[in-house]
Amino acid sequence: MNSPPLLSVRNLVVEIPTRHGVVRPVDQVSFEIQAGEILGVVGESGAGKSMTGNAIIGLLDRPARIVSGEIFLNGDRIDHLPLAAMRKRRGKDIGMVFQDPLTSLNPLLPLGHQLTETILAHLPVSVIEAKKRAIAALEEVGIPAAAERIGAYPHEFSGGMRQRVVIALALSAEPSLVIADEPTTALDVSVQAQITSLLKRLCRERGTGVMLVTHDMGVISETADRVAVMYAGRLVELGSVRQVLTSPCHPYTSGLMGSTPLASKGQKRLHQIPGMMPRLGNLPTGCAFSPRCTYAQDKCHQDLELQLDTCDGRAACWFPIGEQEA
Amino acid sequence: MIAYVIRRVFHSMIVLLVVGLVAFAMFRYVGDPIDNMLGQERTQADIERLTEQLGLDQPFVVQYWKFLRNAVDGNFGVSYRQGRPVAEIIAERAPATLELATVSGLFAILVGIGLGVFTAIRRNGVASNLIMTLSLIGVSLPTFLIGILFIYVFSVELDLLPSFGRGDVVQVGNWSTGFLTKSGLLALILPSITLGLYQMTLIMRLVRAEMLEVLRQDYIRFARARGLRERAVNFRHALKNTLVPVITVTGLQLGSIIAFAIITETVFQWPGVGLLFINALQFVDIPVMAAYLMLISVMFVAINLIVDLLYFAIDPRLRIDGRTG
Numbered sequence: 001m002n003s004p005p006l007l008s009v010r011n012l013v014v015e016i017p018t019r020h021g022v023v024r025p026v027d028q029v030s031f032e033i034q035a036g037e038i039l040g041v042v043g044e045s046g047a048g049k050s051m052t053g054n055a056i057i058g059l060l061d062r063p064a065r066i067v068s069g070e071i072f073l074n075g076d077r078i079d080h081l082p083l084a085a086m087r088k089r090r091g092k093d094i095g096m097v098f099q100d101p102l103t104s105l106n107p108l109l110p111l112g113h114q115l116t117e118t119i120l121a122h123l124p125v126s127v128i129e130a131k132k133r134a135i136a137a138l139e140e141v142g143i144p145a146a147a148e149r150i151g152a153y154p155h156e157f158s159g160g161m162r163q164r165v166v167i168a169l170a171l172s173a174e175p176s177l178v179i180a181d182e183p184t185t186a187l188d189v190s191v192q193a194q195i196t197s198l199l200k201r202l203c204r205e206r207g208t209g210v211m212l213v214t215h216d217m218g219v220i221s222e223t224a225d226r227v228a229v230m231y232a233g234r235l236v237e238l239g240s241v242r243q244v245l246t247s248p249c250h251p252y253t254s255g256l257m258g259s260t261p262l263a264s265k266g267q268k269r270l271h272q273i274p275g276m277m278p279r280l281g282n283l284p285t286g287c288a289f290s291p292r293c294t295y296a297q298d299k300c301h302q303d304l305e306l307q308l309d310t311c312d313g314r315a316a317c318w319f320p321i322g323e324q325e326a
Numbered sequence: 327m328i329a330y331v332i333r334r335v336f337h338s339m340i341v342l343l344v345v346g347l348v349a350f351a352m353f354r355y356v357g358d359p360i361d362n363m364l365g366q367e368r369t370q371a372d373i374e375r376l377t378e379q380l381g382l383d384q385p386f387v388v389q390y391w392k393f394l395r396n397a398v399d400g401n402f403g404v405s406y407r408q409g410r411p412v413a414e415i416i417a418e419r420a421p422a423t424l425e426l427a428t429v430s431g432l433f434a435i436l437v438g439i440g441l442g443v444f445t446a447i448r449r450n451g452v453a454s455n456l457i458m459t460l461s462l463i464g465v466s467l468p469t470f471l472i473g474i475l476f477i478y479v480f481s482v483e484l485d486l487l488p489s490f491g492r493g494d495v496v497q498v499g500n501w502s503t504g505f506l507t508k509s510g511l512l513a514l515i516l517p518s519i520t521l522g523l524y525q526m527t528l529i530m531r532l533v534r535a536e537m538l539e540v541l542r543q544d545y546i547r548f549a550r551a552r553g554l555r556e557r558a559v560n561f562r563h564a565l566k567n568t569l570v571p572v573i574t575v576t577g578l579q580l581g582s583i584i585a586f587a588i589i590t591e592t593v594f595q596w597p598g599v600g601l602l603f604i605n606a607l608q609f610v611d612i613p614v615m616a617a618y619l620m621l622i623s624v625m626f627v628a629i630n631l632i633v634d635l636l637y638f639a640i641d642p643r644l645r646i647d648g649r650t651g
């Protein structure tokens with residue numbers, strides 16, 4: 001048997017008890033990320049992308065919790081680790097980049113402080129060495145005059161620069177997996193591409209695996225190796241970028257790409273599909289996408305278990321697009 | 327930033343001028359100073375001499391100006407009751423009040439912040455809920471009742487702590503301190519807790535509310551996601567961010583500790599300026615009352631100024647743009 005994948009998520013289920021019953025923002029999600037691989041995760045707002053990322057790094061906000069499934073990192077099971085053991089893995093094994101760089105950094109602490117405290121929390125180095133590494137980390141993400149700006153505060157930087165700092169922070173203890181939750185959504189369009197390519201370059205250099213949550217199909221096509229598509233808490237399609245972007249299999253993916261198969265050219269933002277994603281407490285029976293799906297047939301509305309097993313295991317759909325054409 | 331500080335100092339001066347005006351008006355127009363100072367057996371010549379000596383025949387503004395100049399020199403006239411300079415009497419009494427206020431201020435700040443952080447971190451714990459419930463009682467009971475309750479429990483029933491006075495004091499230069507004797511320290515406990523309890527509860531509830539808000543922020547999530555220890559997240563990252571609003575309220579509350587000392591000093595017969603003021607009130611000893619008023623307002627203004635400067639120390643964003651916010 002060859003070495004285990006960097007990250008392996010198996011049948012992950014996250015539940016939240018609410019006043020109107022228990023909802024499942026993540027339902028039977030399974031995927032893997034190899035070392036050095038970038039997995040793009042797309043889907044409408046509320047599809048459960050962030051919940052999945054938070055579940056992996058062990059930062060689900062109560063009352064959300066993992067009720068079943070397994071998460072393995074380098075072959076070690078990391079869901080339900082004791083709190084202290086999980087804390088040691090955060091930052092060191094799994095780094096996280098958040099959406100809004102304006103709110104991700106502590107406004108009252110100098111950047112250098114935030115970097116060194118992270119390094120010191122995980123690596124057995126002296127304070128002086130930690131400071132050197134902090135400067136090196138800032139240089140690596142392209143902060144000019146890093147040595148002088150180590151004492152600067154977050155508000156002295158622009159949004160794009162701050163997101164570079166956030167990336168430096170997330171990578172400072174050299175994690176093997178990075179979860180980047182919409183790292184460019186809050187940024188100016190002009191700097192989005194720089195940030196994604198920076199993230200891509202750094203992770204490629206270090207062989208870091210990345211779970212890249214984004215709304216931007218352009219980013220997916222330029223950055224990711226494979227794509228996972230989520231809808232209402234479920235994974236509906238998972239395949240290589242080329243496959244998913246040029247010949248989507250699930251009608252929802254196809255809808256996201258703009259109904260026609262050629263997505264990556266020109267059309268960068270996700271296409272609007274008529275109707276709305278159902279609320280979690282109010283999912284239809286059968287396929288959650290069926291009420292909005294133009295291909296839906298009777299079977300889709302029946303209470304049957306869907307698996308990622310059509311289109312060579314790429315999509316969870318009774319009547320996938322590729323197979324209809326065939 | 328310098329412009330900001332200058333502006334704040336300027337505001338403070340205006341506040342003091344207004345308070346000075348009130349104190350002066352009281353001094354000059356509540357009762358007749360001549361009456362008060364000469365008593366029943368007086369001649370017309372006496373009255374005229376004193377009127378001229380006190381400058382009471384001069385225009386209002388001139389008198390006010392003189393009053394202020396004297397106040398700045400620490401000269402508040404002579405107490406009607408004791409016949410000694412007011413400044414001297416206050417200098418004798420001030421250490422008692424300042425020591426009491428310092429200890430209860432420290433109590434309010436340290437215990438308030440500590441319990442606030444604790445109840446925020448253990449939001450749903452039994453201990454937190456108990457503390458929050460007790461604090462509601464603490465806020466709603468009046469100070470004098472708490473004082474009497476403390477005296478009843480700890481002095482009368484348990485006989486652990488003294489119920490009145492400062493205990494033994496030691497004279498250090500012009501300052502009489504209760505910090506250096508055991509009885510002096512024991513005597514401080516009940517009054518300072520009584521005096522600081524309300525402020526402590528307020529600070530605790532405020533710290534808790536701010537802390538809960540801050541703990542929801544992205545940078546706290548990010549700090550956790552970087553694997554920092556809970557202690558570092560709670561104290562280095564979260565607590566510091568709660569301090570700016572907390573300092574505002576704390577500053578104001580410290581001012582009111584000194585003002586509320588009147589009640590506590592009365593309940594515990596604490597020989598400070600508060601008790602002095604109460605006694606002055608009974609005898610309509612106007613110079614003492616005016617001086618007390620000025621003193622309290624100077625403290626309020628000074629505390630406010632310090633609070634404003636603390637903002638700069640804590641929040642780097644203010645240092646750069648110098649905005650007043």
Ligand SMILES: Nc1ncnc2c1ncn2[C@@H]1O[C@H](COP(=O)(O)OP(=O)(O)O)[C@@H](O)[C@H]1O
Pocket residue numbers: 016018023025043044045046047048049050051052063280
């Ligand atoms: N406390 C909660 N109670 C009920 N539902 C929640 C709660 N928190 C999040 N959700 C739901 O969980 C779903 C997943 O959210 P999220 O993972 O943030 O979506 P995404 O990141 O894909 O936009 C959303 O539909 C949201 O409504």
Ligand SMILES: [Mg+2]
Pocket residue numbers: 046049050051181
């Ligand atoms: Mg999200």
